Amino acid sequence: MHIAEGYLPPLHAVAWGAASAPFVVHGVRALNREVRSNPESTLLLGASGAFTFVLSALKIPSVTGSCSHPTGTGLGAILFRPPIMAVLGTITLLFQALLLAHGGLTTLGANVFSMAVVGPWAGYGVYRLLRRFDVPLMVSVFFGAFVADLSTYCVTSVQLALAFPDPGSGIPGALAKFGGIFAVTQLPLAVSEGLLTVLVMRLLSRSSKGELTRLGVLVTGAKKEASAR
Amino acid sequence: MSRNARINTLLLLAVAALAVLPLVLGLGDHKEEPFTGADGEAEAAITELEPDYEPWFTPLYEPPSGEVESALFSLQAALGAGVLAYYFGLRRGRRQGEERAAARRDGDITPDDPAPDPSGARSRGEGTDTAATAP
Numbered sequence: 001m002h003i004a005e006g007y008l009p010p011l012h013a014v015a016w017g018a019a020s021a022p023f024v025v026h027g028v029r030a031l032n033r034e035v036r037s038n039p040e041s042t043l044l045l046g047a048s049g050a051f052t053f054v055l056s057a058l059k060i061p062s063v064t065g066s067c068s069h070p071t072g073t074g075l076g077a078i079l080f081r082p083p084i085m086a087v088l089g090t091i092t093l094l095f096q097a098l099l100l101a102h103g104g105l106t107t108l109g110a111n112v113f114s115m116a117v118v119g120p121w122a123g124y125g126v127y128r129l130l131r132r133f134d135v136p137l138m139v140s141v142f143f144g145a146f147v148a149d150l151s152t153y154c155v156t157s158v159q160l161a162l163a164f165p166d167p168g169s170g171i172p173g174a175l176a177k178f179g180g181i182f183a184v185t186q187l188p189l190a191v192s193e194g195l196l197t198v199l200v201m202r203l204l205s206r207s208s209k210g211e212l213t214r215l216g217v218l219v220t221g222a223k224k225e226a227s228a229r
Numbered sequence: 230m231s232r233n234a235r236i237n238t239l240l241l242l243a244v245a246a247l248a249v250l251p252l253v254l255g256l257g258d259h260k261e262e263p264f265t266g267a268d269g270e271a272e273a274a275i276t277e278l279e280p281d282y283e284p285w286f287t288p289l290y291e292p293p294s295g296e297v298e299s300a301l302f303s304l305q306a307a308l309g310a311g312v313l314a315y316y317f318g319l320r321r322g323r324r325q326g327e328e329r330a331a332a333r334r335d336g337d338i339t340p341d342d343p344a345p346d347p348s349g350a351r352s353r354g355e356g357t358d359t360a361a362t363a364p
Contacts, residue, residue: 006284
């Protein structure tokens with residue numbers, strides 16, 4: 001989903017940078033607040049960032065005959081809310097842009113917008129919606145991570161279609177083309193990411209029960225009764 | 230294997246199957262270069278849509294070879310996996326320590342017990358018991 005260095009016209013690069021910047025600044029503030037008020041959550045924050053690091057380094061074969069990678073942003077968004085994930089996602093993208101020539105500095109704004117802003121928010125939204133309708137926790141986590149992953153790739157397709165409309169069929173034609181490359185490839189990978197996120201959440205719900213309760217992911221019996229009343 | 234471990238193993242197997250099936254079924258056979266990166270395909274599509282487009286900025290650092298690039302990718306995955314493993318290891322150790330301390334408070338083990346081995350083994354046994362029955 002990385003748009004390669006220099007592959008967005010300057011105007012687009014600046015516009016996406018301007019769109020992403022407020023989310024990242026707000027995220028840094030939210031992150032500072034979280035670390036200051038709950039120093040014990042630093043470890044779990046590190047683990048959420050690490051999950052994104054692992055998943056976005058895994059290039060997995062897909063049904064279209066090409067390879068792509070998951071994003072790993074759903075987990076952190078569900079645990080710590082999307083603003084904090086904007087920061088963790090940006091750190092991952094910076095690492096890849098600077099050391100791997102994967103993505104780039106001029107396209108960082110666009111890549112941050114798709115992977116660290118829209119993905120986490122869309123995934124978190126779906127997760128919260130499902131939880132509100134009393135869908136079981138792990139099912140909600142699966143669909144939250146699935147949507148976070150897939151929406152990231154859909155946004156990348158839109159970004160490229162806006163920058164490079166098809167000479168004949170315009171932006172919709174280009175969108176079909178880029179969507180065919182990114183979104184279709186990503187479908188099975190989004191399922192993989194959903195399953196891996198459920199796996200980590202299962203491990204966390206056993207090892208870090210207190211932490212997940214404090215973050216509001218796990219609800220204790222007493223609280224459940226109170227909210228039912 | 231406990232029910233919990235079985236479910237976790239099934240989850241991992243499903244992920245592995247999703248990654249391997251496209252290779253086994255030969256879903257890349259229609260391509261000249263099967264299973265290249267989707268990012269690269271997007272670059273090719275851009276060149277198709279706008280043959281005159283020239284990237285106006287080049288990466289500050291580019292890995293000199295595919296080997297160095299895959300080494301850096303492995304480094305990224307290893308860093309992430311290392312932090313995750315550290316987290317879960319630390320949590321596990323802490324939980325076991327708490328269980329042992331609780332057992333000691335209950336009088337199972339006295340602090341100056343000369344032979345803590347049998348009771349230590351018992352408290353560890355209790356630990357795995359609760360782990361197996363936890364949902």
